[in-house]
Amino acid sequence: MPAKTYRRRTAVTAAATGTLLAGALCVTAAAPASAATDYTIDVDTAATGPQISDTMYGIFMEDINHAADGGLYAELVQNRSFEYNTADNENYTPMTSWEEVGGGGSAEVVDDDGRLNERNRNYLRLTLPGDGEYGVANTGYSTGIAVEEGKEYDFSVWARADGDGGTPLTVRLTDDRGEPLAEPLGLEAEGGGWAEYTGAFTASASSTAGRLAVTGSGGGSLSLDMVSLFPRDTFKGHENGLRADLAEKIADLDPGFVRFPGGCLVNTGSHEAYEGPDWPRERSFQWKDTVGPVEERAVNHNFWGYNQSYGLGYYEYFQFAEDLGAMPLPVVPALVTGCGENEATDDPELLERHIQDTLDLIEFANGPADSEWGGLRAGMGHPEPFGLTHLQVGNEEPLVEDFFERFVEFRDAIEAEYPDITVVGNSGPSSGGAGFDRAWELNREHGVELVDEHYYNSPEWFLSNNERYDSYDREGPDVFLGEYASQGNRFSNALAEAAYMTGLERNADVVTMASYAPLLAAEWDTQWTPDMIWFDNTRSWGSANYEVQRLFAQNTGDAVVPSTASGTPDASGPITGAVGLSTWNTSAEFDDVKVTSADGEELLGDDFSGGADQWEHITDAGSWAVEDGAYVQTETAGENTMVMAGDPEWTDYDMEVTATKREGDEGFLVGFGVQGSDEYYWWNLGGWGNTQSAVEHASGGAKSTVVSDDTTIEAGRAYDVRIEVRGRDVTLYLDGEEWNSFTAPAPEPFRQVVTHDEETGEYIVKVVNAQSEEARTSIDLGGAEVAPTADLTVLAADPDAENTAEERPVAPETSTIGGVDSSFTHTFPGNSVTFMRIAPRE
Known part of the structure; x- marks a missing residue:
């Protein structure tokens, strides 16, 4: 059961709208703040924190949601070369469109x-x-x-x-x-x-x-x-160019880098070369297919369920990065698939060919015009080198050992011929877990300079994990957060991401690059719904997330100024909820469920001798029945068949159950803190195809891994499971032995970071207040002599607000405030992101 699910889905929401100019704030039915909460921000203006990289914020471009064909690539004819095929999409024919x-x-x-x-x-x-x-x-x-x-x-x-x-x-x-x-x-x-x-x-x-x-x-x-x-x-007037309005919205993000072309396009599908009429139609993205005259470029099955023309190829990507003034960061396949396919290629000749292709790519980007591949670039209209400095091998491969074996071969060959190129690694498709930990161990062991992390977690996770990078090794590899999002386009999602970004900036000595994903989405055909920029055939609009990303990129600063802030009183409460039983593509049975309060009172006892009346089905999957005194989920298909019992207000309890896997792909799942089908913790024993076990937290339907290891589950064996919940502390036992323990991080709605703009001398105070209450804040600038006024840019809206093609409720408001001094008080609105620029006193 992958932490990140790759599924060709139809969007259920369309997010976002509007122009990019800051203007009057239009708030839709935002609830008035019920009260103000007092905070303090203390800024040590005499100290200097980490320098912030010029590449701190960038973009990740992948042809998902018709981001390229039908989107950024300005071609208006669909299926222009009659190559559509059922291999691309079951509904396609060569005469589609x-x-x-x-x-x-x-x-x-x-x-x-x-x-x-x-x-x-x-x-x-x-x-x-x-x-x-x-x-x-x-x-x-x-x-x-x-x-x-x-x-x-x-x-x-x-x-x-x-x-x-x-x-x-x-x-x-x-x-x-x-x-x-x-x-x-x-x-x-x-x-x-x-x-x-x-x-x-x-x-x-x-x-x-x-x-x-x-x-x-x-x-x-x-x-x-x-x-x-x-x-x-087209954008910048290029032939075979880009749709201007979309490219201009991307340009307004002021990106420091462009990562391309994926994503799952890179590391899924066949890695074979073009071989005539029987060549595979589902191939990884290989750069040589995408350059030269457009009529001579291959087409390919797109991993996301449509045809990919390759009209937007590597040359156009390099050109786009140059037009944006951004660092190009191409990604090449490492011959280990991911995104649910998970297979390693062992053909040494194929590996050698891909390594040589990668060396040829560097020559295409940087070689002189009289070299073979530099000559191709020059012939396409760009005699000067593109100035490639970074190249990524692979994309979130979960087969960690296989990936690193091949990654090292790529890197050794690149460094031997191009020692100035930084070769970027990755840590897999999630924010934690056994695979993530092993990937980081190998990255450190092999001295990788920059490691790409990817995760798509709940808004609560982003509010709870602001300190994630505080404890990262300052002597180890730097972090490139290449893909992240909080699984939605509401303003509440953008607030959670903004709060998290203050932690990215505070740790700018470790996190040197970050890019939200996905970047683009066609309103008429999407495979992934939390997207930054949406479009139809004539309009484009930025989501609430886009507005946050744009304002952070335009107000980054050059260095962090050390600062501390008080926390929100009572922001953290105990883990609260009922208990649950579930399976994932597996049949399992459960017996002797017992829940006891911390003081020994029995809250629930069920040996199923009298049926299963205490249990409520909270998903549509699975088939549950009492058989021979046990509660059995009989189907071997169905992703999350959860049933729950007990009181959603329970705290501080012990849960015990005997669980047995019958048959299927995985093991079984035991829930606690269950509030419903989208809000729960569960202990996933034998998950991910029975390759590991983990505690996962689901919030708003998005799951994130809390702790994990490589425990697997045997079919036919009864396991004694015990979970102890005390406040936010959880200890888990398997067959009487402690398996793991953790303290669940608590969401903190008030986050801040301060940076310094060397050119203007301004202090940029960035405050996120992700709650309905106003935040009345005492700001102490440590004796700094500053101007009596400050410029403010504020995003504030109802947390459920979404930008659309017709309405743009999430838009910035600019103003100037007075009363600014070395120490002053400012009240930040509820559900807001504020950028306060304070100039030095003249």
Whole structure:
């Protein structure tokens, strides 16, 4: 049962909206603060904390949620080369997004020796009528091709007239009713071979449901491939470029780095090279497939359930990073899969080829224009090197030992030829657990400079783990937090992430890079729902999370100023809740459940001799029944079959149960602190395919690992399980032996960090107040002489607020306050993030 579930899902929410300009605050029905809580912030302005890296905040770009094709990549034609396939998506055909127009002819997608080139295998053959026109029209993505009146659009097609004479082509841009959106183009395809034909439209009307039609006339046959339509207005005006509004929103994040192209795209699928007609359609992202002329680039099955054109390839990624003034950070496959596939490749020739491909990539980025791969870069329009300094091998591989064996071979080869390149490692797909601990042990053992951590946890986890990096080894590897999010796009999610980011900055001597993920999401087709920037065909909008990320990036500062703050009174309470029993893709039985209070009072006793009336089903999965005096979950399928019993107000108790795995993939789960199907702790014994055991905490439906080890569970063996809960302290026993213990961290809603801007001399006080109460705060700047006013930027909204295409309730408000001195008081609104810039006294 993976801590991070990779599932092709349909989004149930669409998050986010608006322009990026700070303006008047629009708060939707925010509850008035019931009271103010008193806090103190003491800033040691005479001391200097860690320097903050220029790459502290960056972006991670992966083609998930149609982030590239249909999104950032500005191509308006979907399935432009007729390569869609059921291997990409069960609903795809080579004619997906195409429809016939005109009459008297026929259309056939062909894969034969007459193709445009070996990598672009399919093409469309039209049999044309002697009279009239016949051809095809493309419907674009989602509602259609978006066209704006007055804008210019560049058309191109590769065509071949299958005869000696020419064939007239007519290209039209219309809406979905056939009404023209621009003057048609008249072209003529010549006989004798494939050639590219181009033209341009100036839109005379606007539509979100445009169609691009290509028709021929005069009889005979006509072959078409790579039918393309681009807006002239791409980001920075590049050909084969990027959608301007999306790229500009990314630019407003002021990213210090761009990590690309994934993610699961990198380390899943086959690692074989292109091998002609039988080459695998589900392949890891390999850079050589994605460079050179776009018509000669391969297409690929996208891990997230659609087709990937590779029009946005490594060259375009490097170019985008350069345009943003950001450090490029490409990721290459390590021949160990992840994201639920979890397989290691043992072919030494394949490993050698991928290592050489990686060396060639460095030459492509940095080599002189007269080198083989540097020459390819120069031929694509960039004779100067891109200045690559960092490269990541692998992406969150859970097979830790297999990954490191291969990682070391990659790194040794890279350092031998390019000693100035920093090779980045990783620690797997979760924030803790046995695999995480082992990965970090190996990273330290092998002297890895920078380790990529990934985790997607609940908002409560982010509020509870601000001190995570306080105890990291200052002499060990630095941390690159390459993927993180709190599983939602509500303002409460953004508040929790903002609170956590104060801890990232406070530990800037350890955490040198961080990027929220995923970056982009098409409102019309998403596989992952907590995303930073959302879009449809004409609009894009930043989520609440985006607003937090943008403001932190624009108010980072150059160095941390040491500071301390008082905590929230009574922020931590005891673990409270009932008890539960569950399974995951396994049949198991439970007997002799007993719950006793700390003073010895029996709260629950059930040997199931009288049935199971005390237990409540809180999920839809599983089939529970009493058999031979035990409570049995009989199905071997179903992810979380939990039943619960007892009082959700219980605290300070012992739970005992005898549990036996019958059959299936995993072991069994014993819950405590159970509030419902989305709020609980459970002891997961024999989880993750019966490879380890862990205590996990679920909050808001998102789970995070608390403690773990490599305990596995035998089928048919009865285990005695005992869990002792005292306040927030938990001790766990298996067959009478202590298995582990922990103190559950408590969520703290008030967090702060102070940094210094060397250019302006300003102190930047950043305060997160993730509660409804105002925070009346005494701020002591340690005697610093400062200006009497300060500039404020504040995000404040209802915690359930979400930005959408139509509304933007989460938006920054700017103001100036007076009364600022070496010591002063300020009240921070409930449910807010504040950036206070205090200038030195003139």
